[in-house]
Amino acid sequence: MSAKQSDSANRIDTKRLTLYALFTAAALIFSYIESLFPLAFIAPGVKLGLSNAVTLFLAVRKDYKGAFLVSIVRLLLSALLFGSFISFLFSFAGGMFSLLVICLLNKTGLFSAVGVSIAGGVAHNVAQLVVAYFIIKGAVWYYLPVLALSGALCGGLVGAVSLILLKKIKTNYKL
Template sequence: MPGHIDRMAKTKKTVTLGLFAALSLGIYAFESLLPPLFVIPGIKPGLSNIITLYCLKRFGKKEAALVLLVRILISAMLFGNPISLLYSLTGGFAALGIEMISDALLKGKALHLTGAFGGMFHNMGQLLCALFILASVSVLAYAPYLILAGIITGLFTGLASFFLLKIKIPEQP
């Protein structure tokens, strides 16, 4: 029965994506336990971007967006507040958007560059959000620091997901 197999495949995909969302959430929780790296708010490793990039490459755009959305919503419910949800959403989807564009431009190669653009746009998205929430242009003074930090951490997460993609995950029969 092809319909049955279709449904099986769909269920399997849902479960796999759910697992990746949980993994991403775990990494996010771990990261939030780390002490702040720098005195400027918003500078952090962005390790859960590894999972977002991995899902984008392995499953596709829609699936990556879904995993990201689930991670952001649950993390806001567990550790955050409505304002931090707003920051996460703008940052996360700005990053995913540019990662899709960059990955298409690079034809799937040089994932570290895609990661760097993602990190940069994540921080720029959050800065834009801060600009509206705080209604003050003085936060723009943080822009060079945040962009630079985004590029550096993005290079790292891009490389990390590149090596993660090399690992063959055994298929369950």
């Protein structure tokens, strides 16, 4: 009986599945749009991370499972479409760690989308730097100041975008 209950609790119904698919598609489009405006001249790997507005939206609406699902599928798909195995390692480590930080901070209920997103942006870039250290085994820490700064700034912008989204999209998609 209990196994059956947990089974139905873990199941994603069709409406939610469709929503997650839409969210993933939106995140992928964001990834594509920002690839048209490269910021990598600042330091290798710097980008806005607009697609994180989607996962942030889900996380702030307290759908943590959805945020992780959409994030993982988006990372896999964008690696298959635009990236390589190495770029997947970077983005996966960054994405998962920042999402973990975002979810934990959001669960405290003390911070707004912008604050949560700034922490997520910094966490994202720090995680990438750790991966880079293990791959290159070199002096990657010299990028830390620039990456931490750009992570905070981009995180703040993404947070502001999701704040607007959260205000505009009032529909409660939770079922």
